[in-house]
Amino acid sequence: xxxxxxxxxxxxxxxxxxxxxxxxxxxxxxxxxxxxxxxxxxxxxxxxxxxxxxxxxxxxxxxxxxxxxxxxxxxxxxxxxxxxxxxxxxxxxxxxxxxxxxxxxxxxxxxxxxxxxxxxxxxxxxxxxxxxxxxxxxxxxxxxxxxxxxxxxxxxxxxxxxxxxxxxxxxxxxxxxxxxxxxxxxxxxxxxxxxxxxxxxxxxxxxxxxxxxxxxxxxxxxxxxxxxxxxxxxxxxxxxxxxxxxxxxxxxxxxxxxxxxxxxxxxxxxxxxxxxxxxxxxxxxxxxxxxxxxxxxxxxxxxxxxxxxxxxxxxxxxxxxxxxxxxxx
Amino acid sequence: xxxxxxxxxxxxxxxxxxxxxxxxxxxxxxxxxxxxxxxxxxxxxxxxxxxxxxxxxxxxxxxxxxxxxxxxxxxxxxxxxxxxxxxxxxxxxxxxxxxxxxxxxxxxxxxxxxxxxxxxxxxxxxxxxxxxxxxxxxxxxxxxxxxxxxxxxxxxxxxxxxxxxxxxxxxxxxxxxxxxxxxxxxxxxxxxxxxxxxxxxxxxxxxxxxxxxxxxxxxxxxxxxxxxxxxxxxxxxxxxxxxxxxxxxxxxxxxxxxxxxxxxxxxxxxxxxxxxxxxxxxxxxxxxxxxxxxxxxxxxxxxxxxxxxxxxxxxxxxxxxxxxxxxxx
Numbered sequence: 001x002x003x004x005x006x007x008x009x010x011x012x013x014x015x016x017x018x019x020x021x022x023x024x025x026x027x028x029x030x031x032x033x034x035x036x037x038x039x040x041x042x043x044x045x046x047x048x049x050x051x052x053x054x055x056x057x058x059x060x061x062x063x064x065x066x067x068x069x070x071x072x073x074x075x076x077x078x079x080x081x082x083x084x085x086x087x088x089x090x091x092x093x094x095x096x097x098x099x100x101x102x103x104x105x106x107x108x109x110x111x112x113x114x115x116x117x118x119x120x121x122x123x124x125x126x127x128x129x130x131x132x133x134x135x136x137x138x139x140x141x142x143x144x145x146x147x148x149x150x151x152x153x154x155x156x157x158x159x160x161x162x163x164x165x166x167x168x169x170x171x172x173x174x175x176x177x178x179x180x181x182x183x184x185x186x187x188x189x190x191x192x193x194x195x196x197x198x199x200x201x202x203x204x205x206x207x208x209x210x211x212x213x214x215x216x217x218x219x220x221x222x223x224x225x226x227x228x229x230x231x232x233x234x235x236x237x238x239x240x241x242x243x244x245x246x247x248x249x250x251x252x253x254x255x256x257x258x259x260x261x262x263x264x265x266x267x268x269x270x271x272x273x274x275x276x277x278x279x280x281x282x283x284x285x286x287x288x289x290x291x292x293x294x295x296x297x298x299x300x301x302x303x304x305x306x307x308x309x310x311x312x313x314x315x316x317x318x319x320x321x322x323x324x325x326x327x328x329x
Numbered sequence: 330x331x332x333x334x335x336x337x338x339x340x341x342x343x344x345x346x347x348x349x350x351x352x353x354x355x356x357x358x359x360x361x362x363x364x365x366x367x368x369x370x371x372x373x374x375x376x377x378x379x380x381x382x383x384x385x386x387x388x389x390x391x392x393x394x395x396x397x398x399x400x401x402x403x404x405x406x407x408x409x410x411x412x413x414x415x416x417x418x419x420x421x422x423x424x425x426x427x428x429x430x431x432x433x434x435x436x437x438x439x440x441x442x443x444x445x446x447x448x449x450x451x452x453x454x455x456x457x458x459x460x461x462x463x464x465x466x467x468x469x470x471x472x473x474x475x476x477x478x479x480x481x482x483x484x485x486x487x488x489x490x491x492x493x494x495x496x497x498x499x500x501x502x503x504x505x506x507x508x509x510x511x512x513x514x515x516x517x518x519x520x521x522x523x524x525x526x527x528x529x530x531x532x533x534x535x536x537x538x539x540x541x542x543x544x545x546x547x548x549x550x551x552x553x554x555x556x557x558x559x560x561x562x563x564x565x566x567x568x569x570x571x572x573x574x575x576x577x578x579x580x581x582x583x584x585x586x587x588x589x590x591x592x593x594x595x596x597x598x599x600x601x602x603x604x605x606x607x608x609x610x611x612x613x614x615x616x617x618x619x620x621x622x623x624x625x626x627x628x629x630x631x632x633x634x635x636x637x638x639x640x641x642x643x644x645x646x647x648x649x650x651x652x653x654x655x656x657x658x
Contacts (some may be wrong), residue, residue, distance in 0.1 A: 016352055017501075106507055108435060109410065111409075121572060143449075174505070243511075
């Protein structure tokens with residue numbers, strides 16, 4: 001099934017079931033008002049949502065209406081935990097992480113952005129970067145879980161735009177206390193989907209489909225999300241759960257998707273499938289030319305992130321958002 | 330007023346108003362079931378709880394019952410955000426932080442421990458340390474707030490036991506991605522109190538009272554919580570909110586309380602008021618003897634953290650918990 005959350009003026013919004021083709025939706029009222037409730041009591045509530053999903057997909061749901069991603073909050077508008085790794089160590093944005101560890105950091109989960117929400121930041125000088133990623137939502141995870149066991153705790157999959165403030169990161173990295181100012185709110189796709197919606201594309205903790213990123217309407221990345229993922233989601237979750245259990249509704253991100261470079265006939269490394277964060281692009285440029293020339297995001301820039309299934313249909317809907325200055329600035 | 334949360338089998342527990350002397354309590358039913366609700370709608374709900382608090386303190390509340398800290402969860406059993414600083418840079422546990430920055434890190438908020446909950450950890454070899462701290466709970470905080478404005482967003486104050494796994498910290502610090510495995514769940518005092526309960530002891534973002542820590546029943550720390558606090562809570566909150574707003578219910582910790590050392594007649598530095606984390610004690614020993622001799626916490630060890638007002642009464646109730654191996658280990 002596919003789940004979304006509409007803005008309704010409240011902090012947690014209103015839970016919807018969305019049809020497989022993202023064409024129609026139905027309020028989950030009567031089952032649950034908000035997604036956290038479902039995650040807290042998955043075994044009891046998910047089957048009821050699943051029944052509604054079947055009715056909706058068969059055109060039999062009684063109060064279905066057209067689904068509008070513009071009205072979406074993040075599927076989980078605020079979470080009790082958000083952590084992200086650097087699961088694609090081939091990407092330059094992961095530079096500095098030993099490839100033996102998934103570089104998981106604890107992020108801010110008090111406000112997760114909807115797919116069409118502006119990314120409001122005080123200054124372009126912060127080095128604003130997008131980060132097209134995959135994210136999962138877990139149920140309860142016991143302490144010390146193995147990577148394989150951890151896969152069984154994954155409830156939902158989403159896309160994420162992990163915003164980084166690259167000019168602030170070296171300072172925070174040097175302090176050794178993690179990213180507080182350099183990782184503002186992360187945005188999520190209109191819908192979160194269960195694993196069965198991914199079918200064979202979900203295999204051993206990875207989503208084996210290409211992720212597409214557009215920057216100001218221009219396609220800049222079409223990497224395979226499965227191929228370069230050195231640490232699968234079970235490994236990310238197990239890393240996080242090594243010394244403590246994780247509560248239901250923990251959101252875990254992969255870090256920006258990237259594929260390893262390939263050598264062309266002249267022996268030069270190239271990245272034909274592009275990039276999913278500007279830091280990677282700048283690292284490619286530095287390798288080729290000794291310095292980066294692509295600048296970070298400017299106010300007014302747009303970022304669109306989407307993943308299509310083998311049938312060409314959008315699986316999660318698109319993250320499609322603009323970078324904006326605070327009002328009144 | 331003073332607020333607490335009783336275990337009731339649910340993830341968020343049941344909200345109570347507790348009398349000033351911690352002798353009696355009254356369910357907040359009819360006003361709010363859980364503390365997050367109150368933080369989400371403080372202006373509307375807090376005055377109603379305040380009325381109940383007045384009745385309770387006057388002995389006029391209709392269904393009051395004896396307050397039992399053993400039944401308490403953390404006042405906010407799970408939060409959308411937990412971050413802690415190193416606000417006492419004189420303490421050895423803060424070593425490595427430049428004293429110009431408060432060393433704030435993002436921590437896990439999906440499960441906050443109650444005052445009498447066991448601290449369950451897989452191995453003593455992790456270097457288990459307590460960390461007797463002060464913590465505040467905020468309302469909504471706008472992006473870019475000044476330290477002085479941030480003080481106005483503080484709703485509640487608690488005590489915290491910030492558990493650290495010291496043997497795991499150097500590795501995570503070197504990675505630069507913050508503390509994921511080395512900072513398991515933090516524990517909180519039985520009650521959270523509003524600023525007016527602190528009276529004159531609350532001044533400019535600091536609690537000017539001694540904090541008391543007992544390790545296995547022996548008093549090891551009685552530092553002034555106001556004196557050595559180089560970064561007050563407004564500064565910690567402003568640091569966290571520099572690039573993003575903070576949601577209501579953000580919990581911010583001070584890091585272990587410490588007081589600067591004093592020179593004795595022989596010119597030797599001493600810490601007559603003791604320590605509130607073992608890392609500080611070990612740093613003192615290293616300074617005196619070239620190496621630490623106090624070991625970290627063992628299974629079965631107990632830690633008791635409490636703060637008394639000028640009248641000698643416990644303000645927050647006591648954190649009083651044991652370190653324990655997982656069941657079946």
